[in-house]
Amino acid sequence: MSTSTPQASTAARPAEIVREYGPFPGGSAVHGVSYDGTRVWAATGEKLLAIDPASGEVQRTLQRACDAGTAFDGKHLWQIAESRIDKIDPATGEVLASIPAPGAGGDSGLTWAEGSLWVGNYRGRRIQRIDPATGAVQRTIESNRFVTGVTWVDGELWHGTWEGDESDLRRVDAQSGEVLDRLQMPAGTMVSGLESDGADLLYCGGGGSGKVRAVRRPKPNRK
Numbered sequence: 001m002s003t004s005t006p007q008a009s010t011a012a013r014p015a016e017i018v019r020e021y022g023p024f025p026g027g028s029a030v031h032g033v034s035y036d037g038t039r040v041w042a043a044t045g046e047k048l049l050a051i052d053p054a055s056g057e058v059q060r061t062l063q064r065a066c067d068a069g070t071a072f073d074g075k076h077l078w079q080i081a082e083s084r085i086d087k088i089d090p091a092t093g094e095v096l097a098s099i100p101a102p103g104a105g106g107d108s109g110l111t112w113a114e115g116s117l118w119v120g121n122y123r124g125r126r127i128q129r130i131d132p133a134t135g136a137v138q139r140t141i142e143s144n145r146f147v148t149g150v151t152w153v154d155g156e157l158w159h160g161t162w163e164g165d166e167s168d169l170r171r172v173d174a175q176s177g178e179v180l181d182r183l184q185m186p187a188g189t190m191v192s193g194l195e196s197d198g199a200d201l202l203y204c205g206g207g208g209s210g211k212v213r214a215v216r217r218p219k220p221n222r223k
Contacts, residue, residue, distance in 0.1 A: 149194025
């Protein structure tokens with residue numbers, strides 16, 4: 001297992017929120033988000049909601065414990081549920097397997113990349129790469145802020161932060177933990193989950209607001 005420590009932060013710029021979804025019926029909070037190429041999935045505590053990003057309508061509901069991050073590996077959903085991570089068939093809602101979450105209940109964000117799960121630990125201020133078969137920790141990246149959502153896109157690692165009344169989205173060096181870019185959310189706009197659509201948007205869970213927000217992702221060569 002390898003560990004990377006955080007470096008000095010870079011100056012923030014305002015996040016461009018291009019759309020808001022929700023609140024959704026029966027969902028008082030959003031704890032995690034994912035994207036399966038067609039629908040945005042929102043974890044609301046006891047239900048996973050599949051949302052049409054064009055209309056904002058809820059298309060499907062899965063009754064599953066979902067109190068933190070959500071991920072999609074191309075076929076299955078992965079969902080943090082207290083101290084475990086469930087592998088879920090999105091067609092049926094069946095839990096196919098479960099592994100221990102590395103933070104034992106303190107985990108927040110979740111994403112899939114390079115054949116592994118990447119888990120954000122909130123108060124631990126770290127991101128951990130884990131084996132999806134066993135839950136064994138393979139790498140640790142430290143942050144200097146509380147970590148919420150985590151996502152990979154175009155070879156870039158992004159994570160959300162939430163501390164006090166402030167949240168931002170950070171692009172970090174996956175080797176050193178250095179902060180390369182920061183998008184500051186408006187004051188009081190919390191980030192409780194993060195996922196890319198694979199293109200120009202980052203979907204952010206909105207915590208107790210019950211909303212999902214789409215934020216414009218800067219192009220890789222844009223400073």
